[in-house]
Structure formats: structure tokens, C-alpha cells
Amino acid sequence: xxxxxxxxxxxxxxxxxxxxxxxxxxxxxxxxxxxxxxxxxxxxxxxxxxxxxxxxxxxxxxxxxxxxxxxxxxxxxxxxxxxxxxxxxxxxxxxxxxxxxxxxxxxxxxxxxxxxxxxxxxxxxxxxxxxxxxxxxxxxxxxxxxxxxxxxxxxxxxxxxxxxxxxxxxxxxxxxxxxxxxxxxxxxxxxxxxxxxxxxxxxxxxxxxxxxxxxxxxxxxxxxxxxxxxxxxxxxxxxxxxxxxxxxxxxxxxxxxxxxxxxxxxxxxxxxxxxxxxxxxxxxxxxxxxxxxxxxxxxxxxxxxxxxxxxxxxxxxxxxxxxxxxxxxxxxxxxxxxxxxxxxxxxxxxxxxxxxxxxxxxxxxxxxxxxxxxxxxxxxxxxxxxxxxxxxxxxxxxxxxxxxxxxxxxxxxxxxxxxxxxxxxxxxxxxxxxxxxxxxxxxxxxxxxxxxxxxxxxxxxxxxxxxxxxxxxxxxxxxxxxxxxxxxxxxxxxxxxxxxxxxxxxxxxxxxxxxxxxxxxxxxxxxxxxxxxxxxxxxxxxxxxxxxxxxxxxxxxxxxxxxxxxxxxxxxxxxxxxxxxxxxxxxxxxxxxxxxxxxxxxxxxxxxxxxxxxxxxxxxxxxxxxxxxxxxxxxxxxxxxxxxxxxxxxxxxxxxxxxxxxxxxxxxxxxxxxxxxxxxxxxxxxxxxxxxxxxxxxxxxxxxxxxxxxxxxxxxxxxxxxxx
Amino acid sequence: xxxxxxxxxxxxxxxxxxxxxxxxxxxxxxxxxxxxxxxxxxxxxxxxxxxxxxxxxxxxxxxxxxxxxxxxxxxxxxxxxxxxxxxxxxxxxxxxxxxxxx
Numbered sequence: 001x002x003x004x005x006x007x008x009x010x011x012x013x014x015x016x017x018x019x020x021x022x023x024x025x026x027x028x029x030x031x032x033x034x035x036x037x038x039x040x041x042x043x044x045x046x047x048x049x050x051x052x053x054x055x056x057x058x059x060x061x062x063x064x065x066x067x068x069x070x071x072x073x074x075x076x077x078x079x080x081x082x083x084x085x086x087x088x089x090x091x092x093x094x095x096x097x098x099x100x101x102x103x104x105x106x107x108x109x110x111x112x113x114x115x116x117x118x119x120x121x122x123x124x125x126x127x128x129x130x131x132x133x134x135x136x137x138x139x140x141x142x143x144x145x146x147x148x149x150x151x152x153x154x155x156x157x158x159x160x161x162x163x164x165x166x167x168x169x170x171x172x173x174x175x176x177x178x179x180x181x182x183x184x185x186x187x188x189x190x191x192x193x194x195x196x197x198x199x200x201x202x203x204x205x206x207x208x209x210x211x212x213x214x215x216x217x218x219x220x221x222x223x224x225x226x227x228x229x230x231x232x233x234x235x236x237x238x239x240x241x242x243x244x245x246x247x248x249x250x251x252x253x254x255x256x257x258x259x260x261x262x263x264x265x266x267x268x269x270x271x272x273x274x275x276x277x278x279x280x281x282x283x284x285x286x287x288x289x290x291x292x293x294x295x296x297x298x299x300x301x302x303x304x305x306x307x308x309x310x311x312x313x314x315x316x317x318x319x320x321x322x323x324x325x326x327x328x329x330x331x332x333x334x335x336x337x338x339x340x341x342x343x344x345x346x347x348x349x350x351x352x353x354x355x356x357x358x359x360x361x362x363x364x365x366x367x368x369x370x371x372x373x374x375x376x377x378x379x380x381x382x383x384x385x386x387x388x389x390x391x392x393x394x395x396x397x398x399x400x401x402x403x404x405x406x407x408x409x410x411x412x413x414x415x416x417x418x419x420x421x422x423x424x425x426x427x428x429x430x431x432x433x434x435x436x437x438x439x440x441x442x443x444x445x446x447x448x449x450x451x452x453x454x455x456x457x458x459x460x461x462x463x464x465x466x467x468x469x470x471x472x473x474x475x476x477x478x479x480x481x482x483x484x485x486x487x488x489x490x491x492x493x494x495x496x497x498x499x500x501x502x503x504x505x506x507x508x509x510x511x512x513x514x515x516x517x518x519x520x521x522x523x524x525x526x527x528x529x530x531x532x533x534x535x536x537x538x539x540x541x542x543x544x545x546x547x548x549x550x551x552x553x554x555x556x557x558x559x560x561x562x563x564x565x566x567x568x569x570x571x572x573x574x575x576x577x578x579x580x581x582x583x584x585x586x587x588x589x590x591x592x593x594x595x596x597x598x599x600x601x602x603x604x605x606x607x608x609x610x611x612x613x614x615x616x617x618x619x620x621x622x623x624x625x626x627x628x629x630x631x632x633x634x635x636x637x638x639x640x641x642x643x644x645x646x647x648x649x650x651x652x653x654x655x656x657x658x659x660x661x662x663x664x665x666x667x668x669x670x671x672x673x674x675x676x677x678x679x680x681x682x683x684x685x686x687x688x689x690x691x692x693x694x695x696x697x698x699x700x701x702x703x704x705x706x707x708x709x710x711x712x713x714x715x716x717x718x719x720x721x722x723x724x
Numbered sequence: 725x726x727x728x729x730x731x732x733x734x735x736x737x738x739x740x741x742x743x744x745x746x747x748x749x750x751x752x753x754x755x756x757x758x759x760x761x762x763x764x765x766x767x768x769x770x771x772x773x774x775x776x777x778x779x780x781x782x783x784x785x786x787x788x789x790x791x792x793x794x795x796x797x798x799x800x801x802x803x804x805x806x807x808x809x810x811x812x813x814x815x816x817x818x819x820x821x822x823x824x825x826x
Contacts, residue, residue, distance in 0.1 A: 695825050696822060696825055697821075697822030697823060697824045697825030698818070698819050698822050699818055699821070700746070700747055700748075700755075700818055700819070703746060703747060704747055707743075707747070
């Protein structure tokens with residue numbers, strides 16, 4: 001099959017799976033997950049074939065796989081849509097396909113396939129467990145299958161379709177469509193257990209917050225279309241168009257390119273949960289864990305960064321290499337700030353998934369900051385490695401929660417929150433596979449030197465920031481890296497090291513193979529993917545493996561960006577913060593006792609509370625936006641404008657109409673119109689009654705009358721006509 | 725020659741006698757007779773005006789003949805009606821035949 005055709009087909013299987021499941025197979029859980037996983041496997045296969053073929057093409061950057069068709073007629077031209085796989089697209093497709101496929105497989109285990117139906121599970125709530133009786137007559141409480149199992153796979157399928165559409169698009173419009181499909185799916189999946197109020201609220205919050213970004217993104221797209229008349233990447237990124245956009249002034253000192261870039265970037269701020277629109281992502285943990293992995297690692301948040309990477313030539317169109325443009329400064333600032341800001345919050349969170357959520361925000365900030373300072377390849381590299389290890393960490397945390405839930409069901413102690421890390425401890429012995437894979441993921445996230453993928457990508461960003469003289473960004477990112485290592489080790493220590501702190505943790509159990517196999521595969525990538533991007537000038541091991549990633553992804557741009565020269569400062573910094581953070585985390589948290597509070601609580605005091613409350617951003621937004629919005633909706637619009645003004649006017653009109661009607665009725669209709677009608681009727685009747693006796697039936701009277709009338713009329717006529 | 729006014733006077737007298745008979749007699753057959761008298765009064769008129777006008781134009785005679793024919797037909801229908809009424813209601817008194825009213 002031609003590669004272009006194959007690319008067209010990649011997003012289709014998950015979409016078909018979605019329709020198949022919701023329309024036909026939803027009653028059959030096994031069939032539904034076979035359809036879902038099968039579709040994911042097909043897309044994965046297609047993606048791999050495309051990826052391998054893309055590797056074989058020389059100068060893929062100049063000659064990408066591209067095919068487009070006419071779609072919407074616009075006056076005398078066509079709006080084209082099509083598919084495009086250039087090096088960045090291929091690299092993205094690679095990690096997207098792998099993570100999505102793994103998440104599908106993992107979901108089978110996570111939603112308890114093969115377990116009995118729950119005793120009293122209700123749709124819309126997480127399964128509560130089922131009671132089984134073993135041959136010896138003992139009763140056991142075991143996890144029960146998710147009541148809306150098929151629905152879950154249907155939504156995952158639609159989600160995957162959205163992501164694939166976004167990756168293979170050759171234009172902003174279809175990319176935006178994929179983007180919005182994911183927005184819808186994140187809403188559906190975060191609110192998957194819609195019976196929980198917190199899940200409902202989180203779903204609405206996620207939808208609304210990302211919507212703010214999306215509106216700006218749509219504005220950017222509209223602006224771009226007005227300015228250039230096309231939305232196709234390859235046309236926009238041609239030299240003439242970029243130069244024209246870079247030299248056209250827009251507003252506030254931005255060039256058109258900068259303004260469009262900024263508007264599109266605001267879309268990314270929403271989707272990739274950057275400050276100040278980061279608030280939805282931690283709450284999105286209400287969804288089932290595979291969803292968290294799907295949204296926070298493999299697809300949606302990556303889509304935001306991917307959009308910036310895609311639009312990189314546009315954003316940097318007026319970038320001369322000396323001093324950042326306003327748009328790039330804003331991007332770098334938001335990225336760096338978010339990286340540090342989210343990392344500090346993650347230090348004080350106790351929910352295992354929430355730590356990862358803030359860590360994701362922080363790491364995305366890293367990528368955004370890298371792109372903001374023009375480190376294109378480094379940003380893309382971190383996007384890929386992060387997708388692997390963050391998917392791994394989320395799935396690992398899901399595995400931990402699952403193991404803990406097993407313990408909770410076993411002990412029957414339902415007061416133990418299976419997601420609170422302070423209820424865990426010592427799980428390394430109970431869940432060895434989860435432990436080792438989580439350790440790999442955690443070390444990759446921390447940037448453990450040499451071995452892990454995270455080290456290479458993070459190091460490259462730091463080296464870029466240092467090498468190009470963006471010292472502030474460098475210091476902020478280094479601090480964030482230190483905190484990252486610290487909270488990662490805190491998480492690992494609290495979860496897996498030490499002794500079990502609760503009965504539930506003592507009875508935790510390793511999860512099934514459908515969950516552990518994806519973990520192992522992702523762990524392999526979390527280590528090995530870093531090796532494809534080792535800088536050639538790195539001491540000792542540099543150059544042993546060619547820096548494939550830089551060459552490959554860099555070739556997407558018109559001119560391959562030069563790698564920064566080797567400098568010992570960022571490397572030492574990187575080593576120090578990673579190892580130092582890990583050591584500190586181990587030191588503080590390796591031996592936390594049962595019912596102990598966070599050891600950092602005392603020394604940090606109010607700062608710890610501030611971090612635990614996430615800088616009160618939810619409260620501030622609640623006060624600044626949500627409350628006023630409610631006030632506007634309830635008091636201003638509903639009570640005053642709708643009920644008062646609009647209803648008042650309407651009621652007034654109705655009152656006038658009603659009274660005018662009564663008036664007309666009483667003074668015109670009843671006396672005049674009716675009176676006249678009645679008069680005609682009654683008069684005719686009366687005349688008839690009074691004339692009746694004349695018709696006696698006696699013929700001679702009639703004749704006599706006729707004679708008299710004849711004489712009278714004749715006489716009259718004679719008098720009038722002849723005599724007068 | 726007898727002047728025209730004599731004929732006209734005779735005709736008027738005959739017409740009034742007939743009219744009186746129609747209006748005043750109670751017997752339906754007598755009313756029919758009265759009608760015949762009135763028709764013949766008309767005939768006298770017609771024939772007299774023909775004779776005293778232009779005798780070469782025979783319109784007056786033709787009219788008279790048509791009136792005869794009409795009178796004959798009318799008598800036939802009228803008598804038939806009277807017979808029919810008499811058979812049903814055993815009366816030929818015009819005032820008693822008054823079912824055709826409101």
C-alpha cells in the first residue's frame with residue numbers, strides 16, 4: 001500500500017471501533033475490548049510501517065509523505081485537507097502509537113476484565129468489589145469488573161482517533177478537529193464515573209478551562225487564514241509566506257507571525273495545562289487511571305506541545321537568533337515558570353496520581369520553555385521521552401492503586417484511601433514488577449544520569465538554555481529539575497520503600513499480566529529511547545551511537561539547527577540536581593512511620609500548607625472567575641435581565657395586549673360588531689314572524705293583493721312618468 | 725259601423741266581470757270560468773284593434789288564436805288539478821284548499 005494511503009487510514013480503526021462498540025457490541029464486554037484493542041493494534045501497526053518507511057527516506061524533511069485533497073470550495077480556490085508525515089510527525093506518531101496501544105492493553109486489566117460482576121455496582125461509579133466463595137466455603141471480597149466496561153473502550157477509541165488525526169494532519173483545520181475530539185473525549189472520560197460529583201465537576205472544569213485556550217487557538221487559525229489564505233503547514237512554512245508574516249505588523253508591537261503564534265500558543269496553554277490554565281489537569285485525575293495516562297502522557301497534553309513544535313517555524317519567523325521575540329519570550333517565561341511552579345506543588349501532594357499530574361505540568365513547562373528559547377530538537381526530544389516515561393509512571397501508579405484496592409477489599413477497611421501515598425509503603429516486595437518499572441520511570445523523570453531517557457532530553461534542554469545564554473531560564477529549569485528529582489524519590493520512597501504503613505498495603509497484590517506487560521514495554525522505551533539522542537560531543541560515550549534524533553527531527557526545519565557546543569556547567573548542574581534531588585528525597589522519606597505526617601510539614605510550616613493548597617489557585621479562580629460567572633448568570637442575567645428586564649418587557653407587552661383586548665371586546669366587539677350581527681339576525685326573524693300571516697295559502701287573497709299592488713304601482717308609475 | 729269604443733267598453737266590462745268572478749267566487753271551477761271570461765275579453769280587444777287598425781296585418785287574429793290555444797291548455801290543466809284536489813279532499817272551495825302556507 002502506498003505510504004500516503006496508509007497514513008490516511010491510521011486514524012480510522014479506533015473511530016470504527018468507537019462506532020462498532022457503541023452501536024453493536026456494547027452488551028458483550030469481551031467482544032468490545034477485542035474490537036478496541038484490535039483497532040489500536042491496527043493503528044499501531046500502520047504507524048510502525050509508516051515510521052519505518054519514513055526512516056528509509058533520505059531528506060524526509062524536504063520530501064515528506066504528503067497527500068492532500070480538495071475539501072471545501074472557497075470562492076475560486078479550495079480549502080485542502082490532507083496528511084503529512086515529516087520527521088517530527090514520524091517521531092510523534094511513533095510514541096503516540098506505542099503509548100496508545102499499551103494503554104488499551106492495560107485498560108483490560110485495569111477495568112478488571114475476567115473478574116465477577118460486583119455485588120452492588122452501579123453504572124457511573126467505580127466498581128465496589130464482589131464476594132466469591134471458594135471451594136472451602138470461605139468468603140472472599142475480590143475486585144469486580146467495571147460496569148461500563150464497553151463504554152470505556154469506545155471512548156478510548158474515539159480519543160485515539162482524535163490524537164492520530166492531529167498527528168497526521170497536514171493543516172491546522174483537521175489538526176484542530178482532532179484537538180477538539182480529544183477535548184470532548186477528555187470530558188467524557190474524566191467524567192467517566194459520573195456518579196461521583198467530584199468527577200462531574202472535574203470533567204466540566206477540564207472542558208471549560210481548555211475551551212478558553214481553544215477559543216484563542218481558533219482566533220489564531222482564523223487570523224492565519226485571513227493573512228495567508230491557507231491553513232496547510234507546508235504552504236505556510238514556505239519562505240515567502242513566513243517572511244511576509246514576519247514583516248507584517250499586527251498589534252502591540254507583535255508581527256503577524258508573532259501574534260498568530262501567540263494566539264495558537266494560548267491554545268497550547270489550555271491543552272497542555274500551562275500556568276495560568278493548569279488548574280484542570282490535577283482534577284482530571286478523577287478519571288480511571290488509563291485515562292490519566294492517555295490524557296496526561298500519551299495524547300492530549302502532548303498535543304499541545306506538538307502544536308507548538310508544528311508551528312515552530314511560524315513562531316520563530318521573525319527570530320534572528322539574537323534576542324528572543326516577544327512571543328518567544330512569553331512562551332519561554334510561561335514554560336519556565338510553569339516548570340518550577342508545578343514542581344513545587346508536587347512536593348506537597350499526597351495523592352499518588354496528583355503528584356504525577358503536577359509533575360506532568362512541570363515537564364510540559366520544560367518543553368514549552370525549551371521551544372520558547374528556540375531549542376526545537378530538545379523540546380521535541382523531551383516530548384517523546386516524557387510521553388514514554390510519564391505513561392509508564394501513570395500506568396505504574398494505576399497498578400499500585402489497583403494493588404492497594406485489592407488490599408482494601410481483602411481487609412475490608414474502606415477508610416483507607418488507596419491513592420494516598422502515606423497509606424502505602426513497602427510495596428516493593430508485594431509488587432516487584434510494578435516497583436522496578438516505576439523505579440525506571442521515576443528515574444527517567446528525575447533525569448538519572450546516563451542510563452535513562454529523561455537525563456538526555458532534560459540535559460539537552462539545560463545545555464541549550466545555557467549555551468544560548470538564557471541564564472534565567474537555565475536556573476529556573478535547574479531548580480525545577482532538582483524539585484522533580486526530589487518529589488519523584490519522595491513518591492518512590494513513600495510508595496515502595498520502608499515498611500507497609502497500613503493493613504491494606506500489607507495485603508496489596510501484584511496486578512495481572514495485561515497491566516504489567518505494558519509497564520515492561522514502556523520501561524524499555526523509558527531507558528532506551530534516550531540513546532537515540534546522545535549529543536555527539538558528550539565526553540566518553542558521545543558518538544558511540546549517532547545522534548539520530550537530532551539529525552532526523554532537526555531536518556524538519558528548513559535548516560537543521562546546530563547542536564550546542566559541549567559545556568561542563570549544564571552537565572554538572574544536571575548531574576547534581578538529579579542525584580542530589582534523588583538523595584534528598586530518599587533521605588527525608590525512606591523511613592516514614594505509620595500515621596506520621598509529612599516530615600517536611602514542620603520545617604516548612606505555612607509554606608507547606610501553601611504548596612499543599614496549590615497556591616490557592618483554585619480558590620483564587622473560584623473567587624475571580626467562577627463566583628462572578630455564577631453571579632452574572634444567576635443574579636445579573638437570570639434575575640435582573642431575564643426575569644426583570646426581558647420578562648418585564650414581555651409581561652408589559654402582554655398586559656397592554658390583554659387590556660387592549662378587553663377594551664376592544666367590551667366597547668367595540670360586543671356592542672358594535674355583535675350588536676350589528678344580532679340585529680340582522682333578529683330583525684330578519686322578527687320581520688319574518690310579523691309577515692308570516694300574509695302567506696295564508698288562500699289563492700284569492702294573493703290575487704287580490706296582486707291586483708291592489710298592481711293598481712297602486714301602476715298608478716304611481718303613471719303619475720310619475722306621464723303626469724310629472 | 726259600430727265605433728271601437730263600444731268594443732272596448734264591452735271588453736272592459738267582460739274583463740271586470742271575469743276578474744270579479746275570479747276574486748269573489750268560492751268554487752274553483754267558477755274561478756276557472758272567470759279566467760276564461762278575462763281571456764275572452766282580451767280576445768275581443770285584440771280582434772277589435774285588428775279590425776279598426778290595418779286589416780292587412782293579421783297579427784291580431786293570430787294572437788287571438790294563440791290565446792284560444794293557451795286557454796284550452798290552461799282549462800285542461802286547471803280542471804285536472806281541481807279533479808285531483810276534489811278526489812283527495814272532497815272539496816272544490818278555493819278557501820279550503822289552503823295547505824300551501826307557512
